[in-house]
Amino acid sequence: MESIVQALAGIVGKPYVSASAEERYFYGRDPGLMPAHAPDYVVLPRSVEEIQAIVRLAGREKIPLVPMGAGMSLSGLVIPQRGGIVLDMKRMDGILKVNEAARYAVVEGGTSTGKLHAHLNRYYPRLRFSTPDSPAAATVAANVMIHGQGRLTQQQGFNSDMVSGLEVVLPSGELCRIGSCALSDDWFSKGPPLPDLSGLFLGWFGATGILTKVGIKLYPRKKMRDVEIFITDSPDFVPGILYELTHTEMAEDINIFAQPLPLIFSGNHHIVIYFTGDSAEEMEFKKRTLFHALDGFIKSKDGGFMTVGEGMKKTLLDMPQRSATTFADVTKGGGFEYSGPIVPIDRYPQCSRKLDELAVKYDLKYHATARIIDKGHAMMFAFSFTFNRADADMLNRTRMALSEASEYALSIGGLFWKPTLDEQRIALEKMDPQTARLMKRIKEELDPQGIMNPGNWEGI
Amino acid sequence: MKYAEILHRCFRCGYCKFTLDYENFNCPPYRKYRFDTFAPGGRMWLIRAWLNGEIENSERFQEILYSCATCGNCVEHCAFTFRENLVDIFIAAREEMVNGGRIPPPVRDYFKAISIHGNPYNLPAAQRSSWAADLPVQPYDGQEYLFYVGCVGSYDERGRKIAQAVSRNLIRAGVSFGILGEREPCDGNEVRVLGESGLFEYLAETNIALFRQLGVRKIITLDPHAFNAFRKEYPAFGGDFEVLHYSQVFSRLIESGNLKPGNFAARVTFHDACYLGRHGGEYEAPRNILRAIPGVELVEMRQNRANALCCGGGGGNFFTDILGGEGDSPSRIRVRQALETGAEILVVSCPQCAKMLEDAIKAEGLDGRLTVADAGELLDASLRGH
Incomplete structure (x- = not known):
C-alpha cells in the first residue's frame, strides 16, 4: 500500500x-x-x-x-x-475556451457548474448554459455524465444532449477526443454527422473512461427573465396543462412542484413557468401567450395563475437554485434523496398519487418535483423525501420508500435517472437481453480489466 | 461537545467554500489543500465521525481542524439556517481536543507562552511598551480612550510600526488616549479560537477587572482580533465597553474635520481583515480613510468585503503556521489577486494581515512591484507629507 x-x-x-x-x-x-x-x-x-x-x-x-x-x-x-x-x-477546474460566435465552451473535467455560470455572467453576458439546480460545486463533467438537467432542459433536452465534444482518458490510459474536436480545434459537435461516440461515455458514470475536457453548448441569454405559477388541485389536469404550455414554445423552463408543507402549498400542483425576453414587449407577448394557452383550464375552473410575491420570485429565479438544497434541512436532519425516473408526462398523475401513498405509508415528509424535458417528450419526476441523518429509523423508512418508488417507476415505463446500484441491477434485468449484451460488450472492450468504477453497470 | 446536535445537519453541498457569485473557492484551507475534508462540510462530517468513534484524533485530523482560519466565509455563504454557528462549531471541536489533551504541538506551545509570559513571543512584559519609546504616548490614566495595542502590535516588528503610525495619528487629532504598556494582558481572541476556553476566561476576566479598576470605558484597538474579543466575547463575562477599531476612529475624525489627510499619490487596493469585516461588520471605515487621502486611487479586488479571501492568519494560524505559506496558501493567492488590480500598495487594517501578506509578497518574488501598508500608516504618511 x-x-x-x-x-x-x-x-x-x-x-x-x-x-x-x-x-x-x-x-x-x-x-x-x-x-x-x-x-x-x-x-x-x-x-x-x-x-x-x-x-x-x-x-x-x-x-x-x-x-x-x-x-x-x-x-x-x-x-x-x-x-x-x-x-x-476538482483541481482541474479551468475554463479553456469560449467560442462566442459558435456558442460553446470547453472546460476541464473538474470545473464546477458554478464557476462556468460566473464566468459567463462576467465575460459573456449574452451567453448562458443550462445551469442545473444541483449545488454550484457540481461539476460540468459529472453533470453531463449523469445526464443531468438544467434551466434549458425544457428547450434543449438533457444537459448531456448539449455536449459539443469530449476528451476522455480511456481505461488503457490512451487519450481520445470525441466529436468535431477529433478533427480540429473546433468543439461544435459531439458526433453528427459522424457516428456519435459520446454515448460510449455519457451515462456510464466513469465505468468506461474519465472525462478530462467537456465541450458544452451555450445559448442566448436574454436581458429579462420572469416566472409565473399556474396551480391546479388535481394531478389529472397536469399533463394537459403541460401539453398546452409546451405548444407555445414560449417557456424557458417548466417545473412542477407539490408538497404538503408549508400549508399554503398543500393540495395543489404548482406548474412553474419561466420565460425570458430582450424587451418589455417580448416579455409581455410571451406572458400573454402562455396565459392564453391555459384559458380553457381557467374557464372550467380547473386551475388558475397564483400571485407570485417578490420574495418567492427571487427564490425561484435564483441560479443555481439554492433553495433546492435547503430541502435537506426540513426535518433539521441534513438529508434528502429522491428516486427521479424519467417518464412520459402523461404518467404525472400516477407518480403523484404514488408519492402521496408512500409518504403516508412510511411517515415521511416529501416534495414532488418534476422538470419537463425537451418540450414534453418526457419529464423527470422526483419522488423526493427529506430525512434526519441522526434518526436511524427514518433513514430505513426512507430507503424503503425510495426502493418502492423505483420499482413503481419501472413498472409504469420509467427509466432510472442516475440509478443506484440496485436500480442499475433491476433495469438490466428488465432490459432487452440483446441491449444488455451490447452494453456488456462495450464495457469489456473498453475496460477489459474492470477497473473503472467497478460495481456500476455490472451484472449484465 | 457544544453544537454537537447540529453536525448531522450539514448536507456537504459545498456552497460554504465559494464566493457569493461562485467564481472562486474562498475557504482558505480548501484553497490550499483541495481535499474536501479541508472544507467546512468536510470538517462537519469528520467532527461527527470523531464524536461517534468512527475516526481517531490523528495528526491529520488535527491539521484539518487547526488549518481553519475561522475567517467566516462559510458563515456568509452556507445555504442553511445553522450557518451562523459554523465557526463556533469548529472552535467547539478544538475545545474538545484541548480537553482531551491531544492538540498540535504549535498550538500547545502557543497556550504555554500565553500562560507563562502573557504573550506568544515568550518575551518579558517589560518590553510591551518599547514600541512607544520615541513617542509622546502616555500611560492610561483616565483619558477618554484606552488604546489597546495587543501582542502583535507590541512585540512584532511589523506590528510595532503600525502601532506607532496609529499613535501618531491619534496624537495629531488631539485624541485623549493612553496605553497600558507592561500592564497590558493578551486579549485572548486567538486563545479562544484555538480552543482553550479556560485560559480565555481567565484572560477576559483579568482584562475586565483591570479595565474596571482603571476606569476604562472606551477602547480603541489596533488589532481587529482584539476588537472582536472585546465586542463579542467580553460582554458574556460582564465586560461592557465601547469598543472601536482605530479605522473607525480615523474615519470619524476625518469626517468631522479633525484630521485632514495630505496628498499621497498611489494606486492602492484594500484587503478586508476577517475580524473587522465578516466578523465585525465593518467594511467602510478603512475605505473611508483611503478615499479621503488626495491622490490615492482605490481599486477593489474582485473578492472584496464579504467575499474577501482571508490572508490565512486567522484562527491562530498567524502564530501556529499550520495553514503554512506554500505556493497555494491563501496569503500568496491574495497577493496575486492584489497584483491583478494593478495596485502598487496592498492596504490592510490589521497587523496580522500586514505580516502575512508581506511575507507572501517576498515568497512570490513581488518585491518592488507590490508593498503592504496599513491604512493607519498610509494616513500617517499623508499627514507627514510623504
Missing part, C-alpha cells in the same frame, strides 16, 4: 495524495443513503498527463479507479464499491 502511495505521489505530488483515515472516511460516502465503502487512496490530479499516468498505474496494479466531481449525485455513484483510488477532479 505504501508503495502505491509513493507511486501516486510521484505522479501528482505528495500533498495531493492521501491514504489517511479522514479522507478515506469522507470520500467513502455521499450525502445520500447508499452504504459507505472507503477508498484506499484519494488523489487530486492537476493535468491530463497525470490522469493518464494514474490510469496506467491502476491498470498495472489492477486497482479500481473512481472519478469524482463534487459527489452530489445522492445515489452513491462515486462511492468506491471495491475500494481503490478516488480521483477527485
